[in-house]
Amino acid sequence: MRELPGLTLTKLAVDPEMSNNVYLLRCRATGERLMVDAAAEPERLLELLGDDGLAGVVTTHQHWDHHRALAAVVDATGATTYAGAPDADAVTEQTGVRIDRRLEHGDTVTFGEVTLGVIALAGHTPGSVALVHDDGSGAPHLWTGDSLFPGGVGSTFGDAAAFQQLLGEVETKVFGTLPDATTFYPGHGDDSTLGDERPSLADWRERGW
Template identity: 70%
Template sequence: MAYTGAVRPGGEPDVRELSRLRVTKVAVDPEMSNNCYLLTCLDTGEQVLVDAAAEPGTLLPLLGEGGLSTVVTTHQHWDHHRALADVVAATGAVVVAGAPDADAITEQTGVPVTRRVGDGDTVQVGSTELRVIAVAGHTPGSICLVHDDPDGHAHLFTGDSLFPGGVGATFGDDDAFRQLIDDVETKLFGTLDDDTWFYPGHGDDSTLGAERPHLAEWRERGW
């Protein structure tokens, strides 16, 4: 069956084969319905997990015999790293996070952040890589990850910074909203093409082209 990105907690993962990576999307926790993404290099088998959000009993079996080299935590909010300690203990994976959020992640999980990243840094997935884009506002150290498929379009993992229908929550903080909408508009929509497929931290996927016409509307409504 073709990949849709429509997953629900307790349901089966959805799997997408790109030219260099396999993307396995799974939803965890019926209350929060977080998305977790296992990225597998099709050349080397090396694997990276984006957000060990919850349910290690769901996440660890996805690894198969490939192990796990890295866990990327997209931001410091509690619902995105509840399984981090268990996943790292089981795999020995390196932990990557945005530098401004790293201390909070360690305080909340007890897991040291091995590598603090920012704009332009890269995360290796075997023979390919993910490019880091820092997008502040939802949290100070939120990061997005881009895989530039050489045989297709870009694939963007947005955490809670961008969703179909709007940017992430800023909890009534006007300055944080302006920071987030500015970063999303300039760093994501301003640099990536409309056919970029994005994978958010909750809910269904979308493309930048589908969302671009609504940017002014989002800015005007203030959330």
């Protein structure tokens, strides 16, 4: 759990095999909350939520391990659902959950007094999105799904063109616009900062993954 300017962040790892990260963000002014990736173990997520409601759920991309609890969470809370436009139909096909808002690059997601910017990062999937919190009161915070991890970008499953696309988008839209002090939170594993990862960008491109 981490207290950020304007919001409280709770991180929960679910499914010991996949170790997906679920993030619950709470507006400190209003108490409204947003979940990033209702990945698995719905009973644990609903226990985490308690009776305080949920304004929305953002699914960062269409892969099955990131939305297995989406239907249960939405059924229990009536939360608004968000996903990147190119991935939205696939999320619905896999979960049976209608996506209320199809996100494009430059859109915003608001809950309470908190506004998150949407960064579209194609490559891992066509409609992967990251979310950035940058209210000017401190360093930005970024939720990257499976597009960026400590040590590299997300898998493109041997597709060289998709790798070049993803790395290019991460370099341009993330490293090219956000400061080194930005903390980012991936879909699996540990957090990092852009400053820690920036020196490795050329190495990532050279190795091809």
